[in-house]
Amino acid sequence: MKTLNQRLNEIKVVPVIAIHDADKAVKLAQVLVENGLPCAEVTFRTPAAAQAIKNMRAAYPEMLIGSGTVLTAKQVDESIEAGVDFVVSPGFNPTTVKYCQQRGVPIIPGVNNPSLVEQAMEMGLDTLKFFPAEPSGGVNMLKALTAVYPITFMPTGGVNPKNVNDYLAIPAVIACGGTWMIPNDLIDNEKWDELAKLVAEVSTILK
Template sequence: MTDAFARIAAIGVVPVIAIDSVDHALPLADALLEAGLPTAEITFRTQAAVDVLARLRDKRPELLIGAGTLLSPAQVRQAVEAGAAYGLAPGYDPAVVDAARQSGLPFIPGVMTPSDITLAVARGCRLMKFFPATAAGGPSMLKNIAAPFAHLGLSFIPTGGVKMETIDDWLALPEIAAVGGTWIATTRQMHEGDWSGIRNRASAAIARVKELRG
């Protein structure tokens, strides 16, 4: 397990952030850091993503920043150049996995089926994003599709529909490294300047993870 993956597992929560303004980067980082949640997935769903990553790299190096929704080798290279510590995708694409490996970027592909997991394992992946977690069947579904691979020591980050109210159900599974979710900081909340709310939600999530994991 890479250092980045070990840190993610130790934290237990990965906020999934669609941020469309570079001006929001530092207030977001400060809210998360003050809450004791030192990581975030900055998705490539917005044009601001690369600049946000670079700003965080330069100004808040203590934040473990991931680049999400990486759908092409070109985006992998952009993420690396902007300072991402790890990358993620909603699905499995061998070209993207290979680009990440060649770039030295710890990478977490998305999976939803046993076939997806099989392909990712064959490419050397051991930490995967289960997406869309809730729509795909929730904790029960992941438990069942992961069972045949238990001897390989795989870990998962369920993302997509995960909420504060369902953290308990996900973390009950030994295969879960961390939960990922958008509820901590939405684009609208950032535009409204709800930094205290973001900090409070992040703090509550971290506190719950610590309580569940002892």
């Protein structure tokens, strides 16, 4: 069985989704799977997140699904109940990390400086989210961190078609999180053909 990092490394780009209507989740998952991105990080920025994850999981059992913007133990519980493969948080909260470890679900917490990286390493973590990537110094900052620490990273925040390959060229980067291929307005208005085109274009962008 492939590890989480191996699966992320194969996909390379993780669509970060804020979905407002869980009834649209299955169709969105279909668009992602059929156009080369069988993965989603469904963020808890909307009340529909947990149900959307459940719907995606039921329809596409093999899809790689994470929950994002997880801030509380309750959201960890909801994520696990919904069937996630991993949890992502925007910052490094030791309480949330410990709870995920106790529950046996992988967590990729956000960091953007050396002190936070070292705190995460102290808790046994070896894969972290570099967030917000561009405002935190972008590729140059991430190169500086990876030169010092034996950590793999998933940069997210400001990643786009123009810079995604710069991030992926860093050996310690396993994947990037991005939103450009799944605009909220296209999801809300069920513009599935337009979404499919944007998702399919990701593979042509990647070198």
